[in-house]
Amino acid sequence: MSEPQNPEDDAMQLKELAGGLPAVDVDPASADRIAVRVRHDLGHGPPKRRLIEAILVGILVACTFGWTLYKAYEALR
Amino acid sequence: MEALSPETDWLTGLRQGNSAAFDAVFAAYRRRLYGYLVRMTRRRDVAEDLLQETFLRLAQHAKRLTDDTRLGAWLFTVAHRLVQSWGRAQAVRAQLAGDLPVQEPAGTERSPLEALADSQTQLALERAFAALAPAHREVALLVGLEGLQPAEVADILGIRADAVRQRLARARAHLAELLGEIR
Numbered sequence: 557m558s559e560p561q562n563p564e565d566d567a568m569q570l571k572e573l574a575g576g577l578p579a580v581d582v583d584p585a586s587a588d589r590i591a592v593r594v595r596h597d598l599g600h601g602p603p604k605r606r607l608i609e610a611i612l613v614g615i616l617v618a619c620t621f622g623w624t625l626y627k628a629y630e631a632l633r
Numbered sequence: 634m635e636a637l638s639p640e641t642d643w644l645t646g647l648r649q650g651n652s653a654a655f656d657a658v659f660a661a662y663r664r665r666l667y668g669y670l671v672r673m674t675r676r677r678d679v680a681e682d683l684l685q686e687t688f689l690r691l692a693q694h695a696k697r698l699t700d701d702t703r704l705g706a707w708l709f710t711v712a713h714r715l716v717q718s719w720g721r722a723q724a725v726r727a728q729l730a731g732d733l734p735v736q737e738p739a740g741t742e743r744s745p746l747e748a749l750a751d752s753q754t755q756l757a758l759e760r761a762f763a764a765l766a767p768a769h770r771e772v773a774l775l776v777g778l779e780g781l782q783p784a785e786v787a788d789i790l791g792i793r794a795d796a797v798r799q800r801l802a803r804a805r806a807h808l809a810e811l812l813g814e815i816r
Contacts, residue, residue: 566801570804573808576755577758579668591659600692
């Protein structure tokens with residue numbers, strides 16, 4: 557069973573093995589909770605928080621870059 | 634002529650913010666994603682959180698889905714990235730906690746996942762999959778359990794198809810070794 561095989565044999569053997577794994581599912585109460593939560597967000601696009609985070613990071617990067625340039629200018633003067 | 638898959642209708646529905654389309658997608662992929670997540674994280678609570686996050690990302694990106702989006706691959710890509718982020722956070726937490734291992738090695742006690750096994754064979758299989766290195770386990774689950782092609786798995790994981798085939802061979806050999814020891 558462990559001698560080298562071609563990829564198709566590997567895949568087939570893994571399918572046979574994995575087929576014996578027990579079935580798992582999220583419990584129904586959690587599944588309902590997740591579905592309700594997701595339905596609420598459906599079609600609303602990414603949360604506004606993401607946009608605000610991106611703007612804040614942009615400002616921070618610009619400020620750091622400006623400060624670095626200013627310091628470099630000061631050192632060369 | 635190729636028959637239209639229900640995915641085309643689901644994608645249209647998702648773009649329109651249709652709850653029925655979401656319900657159909659959720660019903661079709663919930664178990665598959667949860668199975669992958671719970672076997673990768675080995676924790677039911679984390680798997681539930683990541684499952685919710687995966688579907689939230691789908692809801693948030695619904696308008697950007699196109700007719701040729703392969704929903705399964707899209708969802709598994711998101712789930713894979715979430716598992717990776719969780720793994721990194723776990724590693725950082727472990728370092729902060731003084732290098733204590735966060736994940737328990739598969740021992741003699743049954744994990745909540747192993748408790749689902751209703752035969753010794755299932756238990757042995759569950760433990761053997763759990764004992765694989767995460768990168769090998771992931772490929773073994775996606776190909777073996779989900780029936781995805783190595784090229785699709787390569788897209789999901791963001792690696793070359795050759796690397797997938799290599800991991801596949803190693804996973805199979807290691808599983809054979811582990812199951813040989815158990816049997």
